[in-house]
Amino acid sequence: MAVALSISESRIKYASQLIVSALLFFTAAKVGYSFALYRDVVSLIWPPAGIALALVLVYGYRILPGIAVGSIILSIANGSSFIYATGSLLSQIAEPALGAFLLSKFGFDKKISKITDIFKLILLGAVTAPLLIALLETFTICISTQIHFGSCLNIYFGSFMGNAMGIIVMAPFMLAWAGTKYKDYKLKEYIEFLVMASGLVVITLIVYGNYFIAQDSRPLAYLVFPFLIWASLRFEVKGASTAIFLISVIAAIGTVKGFGPFSDSSVYHGLLYLYVFLAATSITALILGTTSKIKNSAQISLKETQSQLEKRVKERTEKLEGMNYQKDRLFSIISHDLRSPFQSLLGFSDFIVDDFDSLSKDEIKRYLGHIRDSARNVYSLIENLLHWSRIQSGKLEFNPIEVELGSEIEEVVKKMLPLYEKKNIRIINGINSQIFFYADPYMLDILINNLLDNAIKFSHKGSDIEIKLDRDADYLILKIIDYGIGMSTEEIQKLFKIEIPLKKRGTADERGTGLGLLICKEIMNKHKGKIIIESEPGKGTTATVLFPI
Template sequence: MNLKLYILIFLFSFALFGASVDSLKIKLKSVEGIKRIEILNELAFNLWEENSTEAYQYAVEARDLSSKLSYRKGLAWAYNNIGLTNLKANKNKEAYSFLQKGLKIFTALKDTNGIATCYDNIGDTHRFRGSIDSALYYYKLSLPLFKKMGDRKGEAMAYSSIGLMYWRKGLNNEALNNFYISYVIRKELGLKLETAMSLNNIGTIYWRYANYEKALESYSESLRLREEINDEKGQIVSGSNIGLIFHKMKNYDKAETLYRTALSRSEKINFTFGKAYANHNLGLLFLDKKDYDRSIVFSKEAVKYYYDIHELNAVAHSLSYIGSAYAGKGDDQKAAEYFNAAIDTALKADDKFSLAITYQSFAKLNINRGETNEAEKYLQKAYEIAVKENLAELITEHFLNYSNLLQKKGDIAGAYNYYKKYIEAKDNLRLEQMNNDITNWQIKYETDKKESENQKLREENILKQTQFENQRNLNNLLFVILIVGVLTFAISILYIRLKRKTQQKIIEQKNELELLNKELALKNENLKEANHSKDKLFSIISHDLRSPFQSIIGLSDILHSERDKLTKEEISEFAGSINRSSKNLLTLTNNILEWSKMQLNKISVDKKELKLNEIFEQVILAYYPQASEKKITLEIISGKELKLISDVHLLSTVLRNLINNSIKFSKPGGRVKLGAVLKADFVDIFVEDNGIGLNEDDLPKIFDIKQNFSSAGTNNERGTGLGLIICKEFVETLNGKIIVKSKLGEGARFTVSIPLE
């Protein structure tokens, strides 16, 4: 069910008009021939999303007139625009046919812009049909063409589309990389609307990673940009997306308030997609709360609105929710009726991804009804689609569903084997994402290192060229001296003056060369320091990251080889240890990546007004599950509302590391406090625990990277020792300071003092 919800986050997009439609219509009345064709095509392109019927009429007239005048470029653009209008009407096959006609002409004309545009639009036809790999193929074809033309807006669009396809395939890391590149380009171009859309996409990936703090940060920034440009529709969608975070965290009251606000605002401006999206989310919310009657009401409203805007894949999702609600009520006949309707709709939309998800939902109903043969049939259909489209998350979900099916049949051994496949596939996805993060950092490091080496070579070449030029000048000067020697005394005087000037110039060049040599020496020192940092990182990777992996592998080997001999309690204990090692591994990786940014000087400060209590709540919320697992109480020492001007990312990172550190070194039943005290122009933020504390001799070591100081937590949690080093560097970047007071066995208190402005 969660996968269905992910799809809808990406359904909303906006089109910008290249020129005023009204002004183009006025111009159209007074032009003929090729100029008329160009205006007809521009009108069709500007209108195809807002009014596809009118756009189709303009595109058909452009096609007929281009054929009459043998204007091939105009004919190609007309085919492209007819394809877009068919795409809007969910006539994907017709759209594909017209776009291919346009592409054929553009290719013959060697029109790079037209070819890139058709590739992108053909990719959309495959995307709406659910043919993910085909869509990805065409989007990748369009990207180098946009780059070749220097069309950075088109380049950003291609990266965004490629990211969307990776996201649909469950390859979240690749999706995030492409979304981020798109975001950077759009931000550089000052495209606030498109930047907000990229932030929305990035937030969705973090939401999928269950990193709700970063997801909220991205969604909130997207909302801020939409408010700046008075994009009310965008604000509505961003508000709904923020509601999804609270929904996922089971804060149903807050989520319902945000959904209902989005619905009310959508009804006020008659925003059809907003009404559909809000009703859809409310339907799912009440389904999760097991309030099946209200879930059915809202989901049916969503179906109605989605039909109005021809979003058939979204219709299929909402129909599936209705089926699940009826199944929850025990009305299996109604449930089957709506699941069948969802399947028919997904087939009509030719959306393989939506179809596979609906097959899985129908299979779950049949498993609960005991109709195992029917369930197996639908599971097999879903699995075939998932394998063909290489949808990693759906394949993983299949193993879990098939395990439940075999358990229902009484085949316990088979069910156990498929459950093992499910756990392995799920772990492989997580490990693949983590390995990709480390690999990407290494690639980035090596790229920066190579660029530094290339820069050094360029500087050496410049020096050599300067020396050569000086030698050549000197040779020319000697030749001039030989000629001047036979001339008059007056010319000799002129020669002497010229020689003095030349000598002065040589001295200046020598001084410049010495300065360049000093700069090169400094850069060589910096390069040595970078190599030292690299060695430090690889040492951490080879030692500290190896331990959690060894723990996971060792425990899973025992579970695999001794599964018939282990008790349920032992299996549960081993599974818990694997879970804790995996979480520890993720924390280690995040700290390594933050530290690597500091070494590459990629940390930038973006100060703005912050509400300290809000930041405290977000940090505590993020670590509540970890603290609950160790039965540790997290407490905010509330005072008056404090505001300051600072960088939210740097400050949040410091507080997360300090809270994580206190939980790590606190015993079960312990208490961690987070609070702040206002002092003149500074605010003192403190994190205090009653854990195991530190030896006084160890206090100076914890902030010094050269000491390589690290110790295990109360549950033998491992770390790299980078967390507190990151805290110190980030605090100093904010013009503050960090101090620690601790005694062995009496806990520790970290105090961060940063200026209010």
């Protein structure tokens, strides 16, 4: 149903495009005939040529049926003969099709973003295509009207000039504004554009709409140049093409009516002079507008590059600061946390060596127990430091394979038996069935070891630690729950931040550096998973890890 509706909407949109293109062509043609010089069929300014070329460049060859309909309606409205109507239809379709083909073949950008695009539009669209199609149009006119062969050359020249001028005036104007949205400009830019356009219209009306300005006042035609330059520099190709359009319409109407600096005893010569002036003015303005567009685009690109460089420098600076924090934190661990267990080792060793003969077996056993605990702390700390160093240097490779979670947890629980038996803690493993998933077994061992070690460290003697497993559509959810001393909200916020040390003693005065949880976080990042810590003071902590399925 949705597909059918989409197809229907597409057809309606296409039909509306054809209707609009037909109306545009017909209306522009009626305007163009007001400049007709020979039997109302040859015009020195033929706007439909530019409109048709722009439509084909924007919408593709599929818009040609709309142009054809506009040409047929025009022929019917003018009461043209069948021969002339047929030839006119062929030429009106062939010219934009040929022009668009040549332009696309030579890499023309319809956004007119380069100066070469201006020359391509003029040489291929406004010269080559009209020169060729004018032959067909001239042949049609000469055959259908049965005029003298000697007049055909004038008709050919007039047909070519009219189509070329229509393309130069209309095609850039339509291409420049195609796809423009209201939000592309700010309010003050719209106001400036209106002021510029209004000033240009007033000056052009004064120059080309006044009986007192005749052919001996042709320098006055250049009064439009300040506004033309303003439009080109401030509004790029859009401004230049709009200014050309306004000047061309007003100047052509004024010249036909005998007004302005190009008025002459012959309308033909007047329009011919105007044609040359407008052609030179249009090319100059379009080049200036394109140059302004290139300059503005380069400035925007430069600002974006500068912004990206500043962002990159900021990111690198933050990264370096983070590395400095990590370095300072590691030095702090090495200088303080690693030294303390060694002091205990040395202290209790000295007691045993110095007073061995006077110590009882129970005292020696107690001192050896302290030495064992200190050695275990040193080993755990060094192991975590090595893991952290390998992760940060990228030497700890991520190699996921299919593992069975239950057996992995059982292995870690067995290794930690001395720790939790010493505190008379019971570990309840709630994973009964075999659960297979993809993980790095070495990293998984480090993860479970650190989480269980924390749970044992902060659990009270004689308490329980639960291991639970759940799953949803996206994750395998492992929970390790203890009922120990817990943490406050402020303490939880300090977790996973190496620059904020969180040192907390266990229930048996065990030392903690917070490095283990940082390693767990890095491991879960490698697995594209998550780790969540929930805790309340005096009620315990739940560590939840989510492995993507």
